[in-house]
Amino acid sequence: MIKHVSETPATQFLRRHDVAYSEHPYPYEAHGGTTVSARELGVPEHHVVKTLVMQDENARPLIVLMHGDCKVSTKNLARQIGCKSVAPCTPEVACRHSGYLVGGTSPFGVRKPMPVYVERSILDLEKIYINGGRRGYLVGIVPQVLSAILPLTAVDCALPEAS
Numbered sequence: 001m002i003k004h005v006s007e008t009p010a011t012q013f014l015r016r017h018d019v020a021y022s023e024h025p026y027p028y029e030a031h032g033g034t035t036v037s038a039r040e041l042g043v044p045e046h047h048v049v050k051t052l053v054m055q056d057e058n059a060r061p062l063i064v065l066m067h068g069d070c071k072v073s074t075k076n077l078a079r080q081i082g083c084k085s086v087a088p089c090t091p092e093v094a095c096r097h098s099g100y101l102v103g104g105t106s107p108f109g110v111r112k113p114m115p116v117y118v119e120r121s122i123l124d125l126e127k128i129y130i131n132g133g134r135r136g137y138l139v140g141i142v143p144q145v146l147s148a149i150l151p152l153t154a155v156d157c158a159l160p161e162a163s
Helices: 009-016 033-041 076-083 091-098 120-125 143-149
Strands: 022-025 046-055 061-067 071-072 086-088 116-118 128-134 136-139 151-156 158-160
Touching: 009 128, 009 136, 022 128, 033 046, 033 128, 046 076, 046 091, 061 071, 061 091, 061 120, 071 116, 076 086, 076 151, 116 120, 120 143, 120 151, 136 143
Parallel strands: 046 128, 061 116, 116 151
Antiparallel strands: 022 136, 046 061, 046 086, 071 158, 128 136
């Protein structure tokens, strides 16, 4: 039995753009990250996509979509997008830009328009699980729709997550 989750700005955004998605609520664990969500959903962590709010050297915000089992090489990302540096935002700043709490950040329905950079290999997956705008709630979508609904640029900046 799948529990229906109430609407979020992210799901409202997906509906407005006629994007088909599946809902995947799970018991949220603070600091559990994609390891917990992948385990709870029974899917590979590589298919769980994290939404990271970062900023360039001028404090301009941007979003990076990365595989759950990888981390972002900020040096490679900065080089590819023509910036001197890129760094993660603090949770408070990320919330101010996105409108979402860290752990519930979605690239859909954000408060401020921001460029979105996606690790190129995410677009090759059959299905991804990405935050639906609330902690403990992912949506399943085909990644090919991302470029139609987001200001998307593909990049190559993944590093394996240290185990």
